[in-house]
Amino acid sequence: MTFFNVKALAVATATSAAALFSTAAQAVEIEYWQYFFDTRVEAMETLIENFEAANPDITVKMTHFPYADYRTKVAAAIPAGEGPDVVQLFYGWLNDYVAADLIQPLPSDVFPASKIDAEFFPMVQAMKEGDQYWALPTAVRSLALFYNTRLLEEAGVEPPTTLDEMIAAAKAMTKRDGAGNLTQVGMTAGMTAQDHHWWREGLVRQFGGEPYVDDYQTVNYNNEAGLEALNFYSSLFMGDDAVTSIGFMDEPQAAFKAGRAGLHIDGSFRIGSLEGQRGLNWGVTELPATADGTQSNYASYWVNAITTKAEGEKYDAAVKFMEYITGDEAMQVWLDVVGELPAKPSVGMTDENASDPVFGPFIRGLEYAHTTKFANESGQRQVMVEMVERMTLQGMSAEDSLAIAAEAEQKILDDYYKSASN
Amino acid sequence: MYRNLTIRQKQIVWAWAFLAIPILFYTVIRFYPTGNAILISFQDWNLLGDRTWTGFDNYQTLFADPVFWKVFRNTFVYLLIGTPVSLIISFVIAYHLDQVRFMHGFLRMLYFLPFMTSAVAMAWVWRWFYQPVPVGLFNNALASMGIPQFPFLQSTTWALPSVLAPAVWAGLGFQVIIFMAGLRAIPRSYYEAARIDGVSWWTVLWEITLPLLKPTIVFIVVFSSIGFLRIFDHVFNMTTNNPGGPLNSTKPLVLMIYETAFSAFDMGYAAAQTVVLFLVLLVVSLIQLRILRDS
Numbered sequence: 001m002t003f004f005n006v007k008a009l010a011v012a013t014a015t016s017a018a019a020l021f022s023t024a025a026q027a028v029e030i031e032y033w034q035y036f037f038d039t040r041v042e043a044m045e046t047l048i049e050n051f052e053a054a055n056p057d058i059t060v061k062m063t064h065f066p067y068a069d070y071r072t073k074v075a076a077a078i079p080a081g082e083g084p085d086v087v088q089l090f091y092g093w094l095n096d097y098v099a100a101d102l103i104q105p106l107p108s109d110v111f112p113a114s115k116i117d118a119e120f121f122p123m124v125q126a127m128k129e130g131d132q133y134w135a136l137p138t139a140v141r142s143l144a145l146f147y148n149t150r151l152l153e154e155a156g157v158e159p160p161t162t163l164d165e166m167i168a169a170a171k172a173m174t175k176r177d178g179a180g181n182l183t184q185v186g187m188t189a190g191m192t193a194q195d196h197h198w199w200r201e202g203l204v205r206q207f208g209g210e211p212y213v214d215d216y217q218t219v220n221y222n223n224e225a226g227l228e229a230l231n232f233y234s235s236l237f238m239g240d241d242a243v244t245s246i247g248f249m250d251e252p253q254a255a256f257k258a259g260r261a262g263l264h265i266d267g268s269f270r271i272g273s274l275e276g277q278r279g280l281n282w283g284v285t286e287l288p289a290t291a292d293g294t295q296s297n298y299a300s301y302w303v304n305a306i307t308t309k310a311e312g313e314k315y316d317a318a319v320k321f322m323e324y325i326t327g328d329e330a331m332q333v334w335l336d337v338v339g340e341l342p343a344k345p346s347v348g349m350t351d352e353n354a355s356d357p358v359f360g361p362f363i364r365g366l367e368y369a370h371t372t373k374f375a376n377e378s379g380q381r382q383v384m385v386e387m388v389e390r391m392t393l394q395g396m397s398a399e400d401s402l403a404i405a406a407e408a409e410q411k412i413l414d415d416y417y418k419s420a421s422n
Numbered sequence: 423m424y425r426n427l428t429i430r431q432k433q434i435v436w437a438w439a440f441l442a443i444p445i446l447f448y449t450v451i452r453f454y455p456t457g458n459a460i461l462i463s464f465q466d467w468n469l470l471g472d473r474t475w476t477g478f479d480n481y482q483t484l485f486a487d488p489v490f491w492k493v494f495r496n497t498f499v500y501l502l503i504g505t506p507v508s509l510i511i512s513f514v515i516a517y518h519l520d521q522v523r524f525m526h527g528f529l530r531m532l533y534f535l536p537f538m539t540s541a542v543a544m545a546w547v548w549r550w551f552y553q554p555v556p557v558g559l560f561n562n563a564l565a566s567m568g569i570p571q572f573p574f575l576q577s578t579t580w581a582l583p584s585v586l587a588p589a590v591w592a593g594l595g596f597q598v599i600i601f602m603a604g605l606r607a608i609p610r611s612y613y614e615a616a617r618i619d620g621v622s623w624w625t626v627l628w629e630i631t632l633p634l635l636k637p638t639i640v641f642i643v644v645f646s647s648i649g650f651l652r653i654f655d656h657v658f659n660m661t662t663n664n665p666g667g668p669l670n671s672t673k674p675l676v677l678m679i680y681e682t683a684f685s686a687f688d689m690g691y692a693a694a695q696t697v698v699l700f701l702v703l704l705v706v707s708l709i710q711l712r713i714l715r716d717s
Contacts, residue, residue, distance in 0.1 A: 068684070075469045096687070100470030181555040181565055192663035247576055249557050250550070251663060260556070378685040382664075389668045393578055415688075 028317045029059045030310070033074065033084035034302075036064040039272055043337035050333075051324045058317045078102045078307050085310035085318040086325075088302050089135065092374040094127060098134055103305040105132040110319055119344050123299055123371040135303035136326040139340030141267045142299045142369050143194055143202070144361040145288060146274070148173075149281040151184075151262040159285045163206075163232070166263065166288045170236070170243035173262030186243035187263040188252030189236050195252075196384040197298035198265050201370040202287055203229035205296040216373035217417055222406035230398045234391055246392060256282075267300075268362040271339040286361045299369035301343065335359065341366060375416030383409045456700075463693035470687075480694035489670055490678070490695070497651060497675045499582060500589075501706070504650040508590045508597060509642060515594065516601030517631075530599070537595030545659035548588040549575070552660075575660065578671040585672050589656040593649060597642050604638030605631070640714040644707055651703055652676055675699050 032048070034040060041064055048060045063084070065073055071093065077083025079102070089097060097103045113131045116124065120136070127135045145166070147159050155172035158165075170186025177183050189195060200221070204211045209225025212218060221229070237244050249255035256264035257273070259280050265287065274282060289295045304325055310318040324330060331342035335353065341363050342348040348363045356363075374380055387405035390396040427435065463480055467473040484490050519529060536544065551559045552574035561571045574584040608631065616626050632639075654676040658665055665681060666673025675695065683692035 071687070072469065072684070096468060096470050100468075102470060177555070177565065179565060179568065179570070181571060183556050190663070245554070247554065250553055376686045378681070385664050385667065386669055393576075393668055 027057050027059050028313050029061055030085040030314050030317045030321060031083065032060055032062045032086045032088075032321070033070075034062070034064050034088040035067040035070040037067075037338075039338040043334050046333055046337065047325055047330050050329070051321060054324075055317075055320060058320065060321060075100070075102070078309050081309060083309060084307055085314050086304055086321055087307050088304055090377075091126060091135075091137070091301050091303055091371070092377055094134060094303065094305075097305070098129075101308055103134060104308050104310075105129070105134050106136065106306065106322065107319060108132050110323055111136070119346060121299075121343060121345060121348075121366055121369075123301075123366075123369065124343060126371060126373065127303060135305035136322070137301040137303045137343045138325055138330050139334040139338065140299050140301040140343050140366065141269055141340055142297050142362045142365040143198055143265055143267055143287055144284045144365055145286065146256060146264045146266055146270070147283050147285065148256065148259060148262050149283055150259070155262070159283060160263070160288050161285065163288045163290055167236075167243065170263055171241065174243045182242075182245055182248060183260075185245065185248050185255060185261045187236060188248070188255050188261045188265070189233075189244045190246050190252045191381065191384040191388050193252045194266050194298075195233070196381045197300075197372070198287070199229060199233055199384060201298035201372060202296045203233060205370070206290045206294045207232070212372070217413055219406045219410045219413065222403050226402055226406075227398060230387070230402050234388065234398060238392065246388065268339055268341055268359070271358055284358055284361045286365055295365075295368045297365040297369040299366055299371050301371075375413050379412050380409055383412070459693045459696050461693075462690055463697045465690045465693075467689040468687045469689055473690075476690065480690050483691060484694050484698065489673075492670050493666075493673050493675055493678045496582060496671070496673055497653075497702075500586060500653050500674060501647055501650045503583070504586055504590055504653075505643060505646050508593055508646055509639070511590070512594050512597035512642070513601055516598045516605060519598065520602055520605045530602070533598050534595035536592045539592070541592060541655040542659050544588055544592055545656045549660045552584055576668065578669050581661075581668060581672045585657050585660050588660075589650075589653060592656075593646060597646065600638060600642055601635070604635045608634045636714070640711070643714060644710050647706055647710060648703060651699070651706065654680070675702075 032044070034044060041062070044062055048062060052059060074083060074087060074089075078087075087103070089103075094103075108131060111133055113128055113133060116128075116133055116136065121140060123140070124137060127133050145160070151173050152159065152169065155169070157169040157172050160166040160169045166187070172186065173184065174182065174186040175184035191199070200211045204221050204226055207225045207228040209221055209223060209229065211221045211226075213220045236242065237246055244261075249258060249260060252261070252264060253266060253270060253273075255261040256266075257277055257280065271284075274280065287295065287297055304322060306315070306318045306322060326343070328342075328344065328347050331344060331347045334340050335342055335347075339359070341359065342353070345366075348354065348366065354360050354363050383405050386408075387401050390401040390404065391398060424432070424435070462473070464475060464477060465473045466476045466479070515533060519526070519533070522529060550557060553561065554571050554573075554576070555561050555565050558574075560574065564571060573580060575581050612630050612634075613626065616630060621629075653674050657672050657674055657677055658680070661667050661672055666677045676699065679692050679695045679699065682688050682695060
C-alpha cells in the first residue's frame with residue numbers, strides 16, 4: 001500500500017508541475033474510472049462522445065483497470081487527490097466507500113430522491129440514505145434460463161417454465177457413455193458460477209423462505225425452506241438419475257457454449273459472449289417458477305458516484321456527466337452495446353425491450369428480483385460452494401451441511417458489520 | 423574537497439556512491455513495506471478507512487482459525503513432498519544427461535523449456551488435462567480403456583498431488599541445469615583414481631559425486647523449499663473458480679493471504695498471516711542451512 005502512496009505522490013508531483021506550465025482557461029476535464037471489460041469500455045466511449053458533443057466545455061477522460069486491481073487503485077488514488085471525479089463501483093462496496101469518505105452524496109436538486117424512487121427499479125433504493133442518493137446505476141443485471149435450441153428439439157421438449165418441467169427437460173437431454181460417464185448434461189450446475197445467487201434469492205424464496213433478515217445482516221436459510229431448496233438443488237447432480245455433475249467441462253458456461261449442456265442459468269452479461277458462437281443455437285426464458293407460480297430472481301448492478309475529489313467547476317461538470325450517464329439515452333446505449341438492462345422501468349419495459357426474445361426474460365425478471373447485500377461476495381459464495389462439496393465429497397447430509405454453511409456465513413456477516421461499526 | 427582525499431578514501435567514496443542506489447532501493451521497496459506490514463498486522467484496516475489498533479487480535483483470530491491450520495498443513499505438504507521429489511528426479515536426470523553425448527544440447531533444452539514457460543499457461547493446460555470426460559486428456563484415455571475416471575482435481579485427497587505435479591515439473595529444468603554445472607565442476611581425476619582402484623559404481627556415486635555436490639544440493643534445497651512454501655500461481659490458476667478447493671484441500675498460505683487481502687479486504691488479518699509466513703520461511707531456511715552446512 002505504501003507502494004501506491006509513493007507512486008501516487010510521484011504522479012501528483014508530476015501532474016501539478018505539468019499544470020503549472022500548461023495554459024489556463026481550457027475546457028474542464030473530469031476523469032471517469034471503470035474496470036476493464038470490452039463492451040463496457042466501448043459503451044462508455046460512445047456515451048462520452050455524445051456527452052462532449054452536447055457539452056463542448058467539458059471533456060471526460062476515461063481510465064480503466066483490470067478488475068483485480070480496481071478497488072486498490074481507487075482507494076489509493078482518491079485520498080491522494082488523484083484519480084476519478086466520477087467512479088464506477090459495485091453496489092456491495094458502497095458502504096465502505098461512504099465510511100471512508102471517498103464519495104459524496106448526489107445533489108438533491110438535480111437528483112431528488114422522490115423522483116428517483118418513482119423512476120428507477122425499487123432495488124436501487126439500497127443506495128439511498130435519508131432523502132439523498134449516494135450513487136446511481138446505468139444498468140442492472142438479472143438471471144434467466146438459457147437453453148440450447150437444438151438439444152431441446154432433439155429431445156422433443158419445450159423450453160421449461162416450471163421447476164418440474166425443467167427437471168423433466170434436463171433428464172431428456174442427459175447423455176451417458178457405456179460406462180455411465182456423462183457426455184452431455186441436461187443442465188449445468190455449480191455454485192462457483194451464478195447458481196449461488198439462484199439458490200439464495202431464487203430457490204430459497206420459491207420454497208417459501210427468506211434467505212436473510214435484518215437488512216441482510218442475519219442468515220435465515222437454516223430451516224425447512226432452506227433444506228428443501230438445497231435438496232432440490234443437490235438432486236440435480238447427486239443420485240443415480242442426476243442430470244448434471246459439478247465441474248462438467250470445467251465451467252458451466254463452457255459446457256453450455258460448447259453445446260454439451262441443454263439448460264444453463266446465467267446473467268444477462270453472458271449474452272455478449274454467446275452471441276456469434278458458431279454452431280450454437282440458443283434461446284432464453286425466465287427462471288422456472290414453482291408449481292404454484294412463485295417466481296424469484298436475483299439482480300445486481302454497478303453504480304456511478306461522484307468522488308470527494310471533485311470540487312468547484314469539476315464538481316459541476318461531474319454532476320452533469322452523472323445526469324447524462326444515468327439518463328434514458330445512456331441506458332439504451334448500455335443495453336444495446338453491453339447487454340445490461342436499463343435501471344428504469346420506463347426504458348426497460350418499453351414494448352420493444354420487454355418483448356425482445358433475448359433481453360425480455362431478463363427485464364421481466366427484474367420485477368420480482370431481489371438484491372443480496374453482500375459483506376464479502378466471494379467469501380459468501382465460497383460458503384455455498386463448500387456447502388455442496390461437503391455433500392458430494394464427504395457424504396455429509398444436507399441438514400448438517402446447511403447448518404455449517406449458515407453458521408459460516410453468519411460469521412462473515414458478523415465480522416463485517418462489527419468492524420464497520422467501529 | 424574530493425581532491426584532497428587519498429586514493430583509498432576516494433575508492434571508499436565511490437564504493438558508497440554505487441552502493442547507495444541498491445541500499446536506497448531496498449529501503450524503499452523492501453524494508454519499509456516489510457516494516458509496514460508488521461505494523462498493519464496489529465491493526466484493523468479495510469484499505470479504505472482509518473487504521474485502528476487492535477493489538478494481538480489478528481494473531482489470536484489466526485491461531486483459532488481451523489482454516490489457517492489446514493492451510494498451514496497444506497503448505498508443509500507442498501514443501502515435504504515437492505522438495506525431495508524434485509531433488510531426486512532432477513539429480514537422476516542431470517546425472518544421466520551428463521553422460522549422454524547424443525543430442526545433448528537438444529535434450530537439455532527440452533528439460534529446460536517448462537521452466538521458461540509461463541506458469542499461468544502451464545497451469546491452465548494441466549487443468550484441462552485433469553478434467554473429467556469428455557474434455558480431460560487423462561480421463562478420456564482411462565475411459566477409452568474401460569477404466570473408471572480418476573477425480574484428479576475433484577477429490578480432497580488427490581487434488582493437492584495433482585496441483586503439485588506440474589509445479590515440480592516446471593521447476594525441474596532449473597534444478598537440472600544447476601546439478602549439471604555441479605557435476606561438471608567435480609575434477610575428473612577423482613573418477614580416474616576410482617576407476618584405477620576398481621571401486622563400484624555405487625561407491626563412486628556415494629563417496630565422490632554426492633559429497634562434492636553438497637554446495638549444489640544445499641542451494642537447490644533452500645531455493646526450492648522457499649519456492650514450495652510460497653507456491654501460489656499453480657494452485658490459483660488450476661482452481662480459480664474455487665480457489666484452493668475443494669474444501670481448502672489445496673490452499674497454500676500465500677493464497678489464503680491473497681484472499682484475505684483482496685477479496686475480504688481485511689488487511690490487518692492478511693498482514694498477520696504474512697508475518698507468520700515470513701517467520702516460517704526464515705526458520706525453515708535457517709534450519710536447512712544449519713543442517714546441510716555442518717558435518
